[in-house]
Amino acid sequence: xKRIWIxxxxxxxxxxxxxxxxxxxxxMSFNGSTGLYSIPSGRTGWEDSSSFAIDLxxxxxxxxxxxxxxxxxxxxxxxxxELSAAMDFQPKEHNQNQTDFIGGLKxxxxxxxxxxxxxxxxQALNFSNKNINYIAGQVYIAVTFAGQFFDMPAExxxxxxxxxxEDQSDSxxxxxxxxxxxxxxxxxxxxxxxxxxxxxxxxxxxxxxANAWYRGVLNTGIRLDLSAIPPLSRFKFNxxxxxxxxxxxxxxxxxxxxxxxxxx
Numbered sequence: 055x056k057r058i059w060i061x062x063x064x065x066x067x068x069x070x071x072x073x074x075x076x077x078x079x080x081x082m083s084f085n086g087s088t089g090l091y092s093i094p095s096g097r098t099g100w101e102d103s104s105s106f107a108i109d110l111x112x113x114x115x116x117x118x119x120x121x122x123x124x125x126x127x128x129x130x131x132x133x134x135x136e137l138s139a140a141m142d143f144q145p146k147e148h149n150q151n152q153t154d155f156i157g158g159l160k161x162x163x164x165x166x167x168x169x170x171x172x173x174x175x176x177q178a179l180n181f182s183n184k185n186i187n188y189i190a191g192q193v194y195i196a197v198t199f200a201g202q203f204f205d206m207p208a209e210x211x212x213x214x215x216x217x218x219x220e221d222q223s224d225s226x227x228x229x230x231x232x233x234x235x236x237x238x239x240x241x242x243x244x245x246x247x248x249x250x251x252x253x254x255x256x257x258x259x260x261x262x263x264a265n266a267w268y269r270g271v272l273n274t275g276i277r278l279d280l281s282a283i284p285p286l287s288r289f290k291f292n293x294x295x296x297x298x299x300x301x302x303x304x305x306x307x308x309x310x311x312x313x314x315x316x317x318x
Contacts (some may be wrong), residue, residue: 086138104316113310290314
């Protein structure tokens with residue numbers, strides 16, 4: 055665990071001081087908010103280009119012949135407000151329905167040089183099964199810095215927050231850190247980004263495979279920006295291929311896609 059924090063600190067120190075404006079891919083996290091994989095970013099989905107836009111997304115997490123399916127959508131309003139919603143259709147356990155709903159709100163603050171957002175989500179867990187359903191929620195602050203890492207454009211995101219679970223109390227503080235690196239832009243022309251995030255919280259209180267509650271969760275993979283193709287440049291079109299919980303035996307393969315449309 056200490057090694058993970060050391061690596062995170064080194065990369066953060068390398069990227070954060072060299073702030074430089076750049077286009078952000080603004081992909082979706084598993085729970086529908088604009089972000090990396092487990093963690094939200096300080097950005098909203100269309101902060102640079104549209105006052106009203108809709109993103110539609112889907113991620114699957116697959117391990118040992120089982121999969122969870124997470125369709126999601128978000129609305130970007132006024133370039134600083136984001137509303138998101140996701141359904142987490144998990145495999146049945148002991149004939150119990152494991153379907154969860156996650157709804158989110160993010161507000162980006164008007165701060166220059168960095169992207170800073172306040173946000174939160176509400177989680178209706180196992181909501182279709184009245185024997186085991188309950189409510190949870192999270193509040194957080196997320197900040198995203200743009201910079202350079204070995205001459206490649208990079209962004210570093212840090213998240214601090216708190217999760218609340220119905221009829222439970224604890225003193226844990228949510229912390230996450232992630233990195234988005236444009237891989238060799240002179241070769242791949244901005245199509246390919248490497249994303250890694252690490253957190254002591256998951257995309258929901260009851261995640262499938264990407265489970266942070268014991269040792270934290272590290273996800274890593276590639277995000278392809280197909281909107282770099284000229285005919286698609288007006289839209290958002292992202293494809294994710296990644297490994298979730300990569301350092302533990304619950305590691306899994308995940309793939310996802312996001313398509314966004316600016317309305318005005």
